Amino acid sequence: MDNAENLFNPSLAAALMKLDPEDGEQIMExxxxxxxxxxxxxxxxxxxxxxxxxxxxxxKLKKDIEQLRIQLQEKQRRRTAPPPRSLSSDPCTPVDPPASPVGATASVPTKTLPPSSSSHERRDGQNRRSRGGRKARPTSVSLPLGLDPRVDVSRLDLRIGRILSGRHHPLAERMSVLEVDVGENSPRTVVSKLGEITKLEELQGCLTVLLCNVKACKLKGVVSQARVLCCSTSDDSIELLAPPSGSTPGDRVTFLNFPGDPDRELQAKQRIWELLQPDLQVDCRGVATYKGCGFEVKGKGLCRAPSLTNCIIR
Structure with a gap:
């Protein structure tokens, strides 16, 4: 940096002007x-x-928080566990009568104790079961509360795919059936609502972004193995997200501010996609983002919408 500043020395400027009066000033600039x-x-x-x-x-802080959460749960579990019962305090344990003194000619009569309340309750429960009565429900025990698992875009397995072919769904006018190469041994079949809006013959050979860890499901008789991400506006304008130039099928889409490995398969009960979708948007520059962080293919660039801006991703 000092060497760069020394270039502004007036003596150097004077020398350049002397060597080349015509272009010296431009060289200095x-x-x-x-x-x-x-x-x-x-x-x-x-x-x-x-x-x-x-x-x-x-x-590192996330890892430390997870360890502290596990320690807190363990302490709460120990605190809520019932203490062990001693044999001497158990009312059901028989107690031997005291031994008679040596040389006694007559035994001391023992007084019969009334049955304890626990014995009555046990006997009443047995009578109810023998009469076909309903067994009493156990009282619920509150479980220790832990921290919620992470719910962010790093749980999505987003990959670049190349559309090999497309056809209209035989049973639904608004749906299309695509065969997409995502860098695996065989292409995936994807059912999407593009039939009435996009000319399918124009999609052949195009690169797009797919969500690959959704559970395979049957839509109108055709099994869909992934989800094509597209952006849409309020007037039903739809475009497929466009990966950066140089992308190849199978490239991962990552997020700089949300590191982590994706789930093997998204569980339908957790509704991860539904929770994340409101934060998936195309910004004013046409860049696909999650909470302001761009969809990135490392070393190649950002994913964008071909022409739409300020719209949602679905």
Whole structure:
């Protein structure tokens, strides 16, 4: 940086003007511009290093929080567990009568104790069961509350896919059936609502973004093995998300601010997709984002909408 600043020395400018009176001033302006760009590049690199450092610290904090949550649950479980019962306090344990003194000619009569309340309750329960009565329900025990599992976009398995072919669904006018290559041994069949809006012959060979860890389900008789992500506006304009140039089938879509591995398969009961979808949007620049963080294919760029802006992703 000091060397770049030394280029602004008046003596250097005078020397350039002497060597080349016509272009010396332009050369000096070029050198100044290059020095400023070098300084901005150094500042940008320092900012990226600081951001990566914060991400590593954030992951470490998440791990520490998870360990503390497990320790808290273990302490609460120990605190709510009932204490062990001693044999001497059990009313059902028979007690031996005291031994008679040596040489006694007559035994001391023992007094019969009335049955305890627990014995009555046990006998009443047996009588109810013998008469076909309903067994009393056990009282519910409150379980210790833990922290909610992470619910963010890192749980989605988003990949780049190439559409090999498309046809209209035989049983639904608004649906289409696509065969998509996502970098696996065989293509996946995807059922999507594109039949009336998009010309299917124009989709052949196009790259798009797919959600690949949804559970396979049958839609109108055809099994769908993934979900095609598209953006749409309020006036029903629909476009498929476009990956960055240079993408290939099977490339992962990741998010800089949300590191983590995706679920093997999204559970329908957890409704992860429904919880995340409101935060999946195309911004004013046409970039696909989650909470302001772009859909990124590492080393290749960001996913975008071909022409739509400020719309939802579904």
């Amino acid at each position: 070029y050198i100044k511009t290059h020095a400023l760009l070098t300084r901005e590049k150094a500042l940008l690199q320092a900012s990226v290093r600081e951001q990566k450092k914060l991400l590593v610290e954030n992951a």
